[in-house]
Amino acid sequence: MRYTLIELHTTDAVATITLNRPDKRNAMSDDMRTEFIDALEKVAADRSIRALVLTGAGKGFCAGGDIAGMQRRMNAPVGEVGFNGWQRQQRVHRTQALLHTMPKPVIAAVNGAASGLGADTALACDFILASEWASFTWSYVLRGIVPDGGGMYFLPRRVGLSQAKQLIFTGRKVDADEALALGIVDRRTMAASLLADAQAWARELGSASPTAIALTKTILNQSFERTSHDVFAQGSQAQGICYTSSEHRAAVEAFLARSAATE
Incomplete structure (x- = not known):
C-alpha cells in the first residue's frame, strides 16, 4: 500500500x-x-x-x-x-x-x-x-x-x-x-x-530478546485481569518457549564462555 x-x-x-x-x-x-x-x-x-x-x-x-x-x-x-x-x-x-x-x-x-x-x-x-x-x-x-x-x-x-x-x-x-x-x-x-x-x-x-519481550508484554497486558495462578501458568508456558529460542541459546553460550574464561 x-x-x-x-x-x-x-x-x-x-x-x-x-x-x-x-x-x-x-x-x-x-x-x-x-x-x-x-x-x-x-x-x-x-x-x-x-x-x-x-x-x-x-x-x-x-x-x-x-x-x-x-x-x-x-x-x-x-x-x-x-x-x-x-x-x-x-x-x-x-x-x-x-x-x-x-x-x-x-x-x-x-x-x-x-x-x-x-x-x-x-x-x-x-x-x-x-x-x-x-x-x-x-x-x-x-x-x-x-x-x-x-x-x-x-x-x-x-x-x-x-x-x-x-x-x-x-x-x-x-x-x-x-x-x-x-x-x-x-x-x-x-x-x-x-x-x-x-x-x-x-x-x-527493543535491544533484548524479541521473543522474551513479546511474550512478557502479552502476559503483562493481561495481568490486571488475571489471577496470580493464571499469570504463573502463562509465565511457565512462555518460559518453555524461551528455552527453545535462538536468543536464549546464544545468551547462555556467551555466559558460559565468559565464565569458563575467568576460571
Whole structure:
C-alpha cells in the first residue's frame, strides 16, 4: 500500500510511524485509519523491527476523530446510523488493539495536542514521551459521547479510577507537566529532541530478546485481569518457549564462555 496520510520509516531496527495530516492536526480519517492499520500490521510482522515510535507531523499529535466523518455520520439516514457506527467502531478497536498488542515496545512521542481519540491512541502505546508542547484531553463528553479508543480501559490503569473519572467527565486539558505528575506521561523532553529521544529509548527497550519481550508484554497486558495462578501458568508456558529460542541459546553460550574464561 502507498501511504499518503501517514509516513513509515525504519532506522536501526526502530520503525517510526508519523500521522501526516498536519493541516488537520492529524485528525484520524477513515482513509488515514486504513493506512495506519496496514502500517501497524507490517511493523508487527517484520521481525527485523525491534520497536516502534508513533508521532504526529506539524504542531499536533492527533486531534481525534475527523470532522468530515462526524458530519457524514450526522447526515446518514436514521436507519443506518447505528450499524454504520458499529462498523466504524470495529475499525477503531482494530487499530487500538494493534497498538496495544504489538509484540514489541511502542512509544508515543507526543509533540502537541492529543485530543479524544488522539489521547486514547497515545495511551494504547506502552510508553508516552511528551514534549513541552504536549497536551491531553479526553474531550468526548463535550461532544456527548464516551471514550471509544480505549480511554476507559487505559486511563484508570495509569492515573487511578477517581482521577480518570475527573478527566473524562470534565474533558479538561492537561498540559505536559501535569500529565507527567499524574502518570499519564512517562517521560518529558524538549520538542527539538523529542523524536531522537523517543527513537533512542525505543532502541534501548527493543535491544533484548524479541521473543522474551513479546511474550512478557502479552502476559503483562493481561495481568490486571488475571489471577496470580493464571499469570504463573502463562509465565511457565512462555518460559518453555524461551528455552527453545535462538536468543536464549546464544545468551547462555556467551555466559558460559565468559565464565569458563575467568576460571
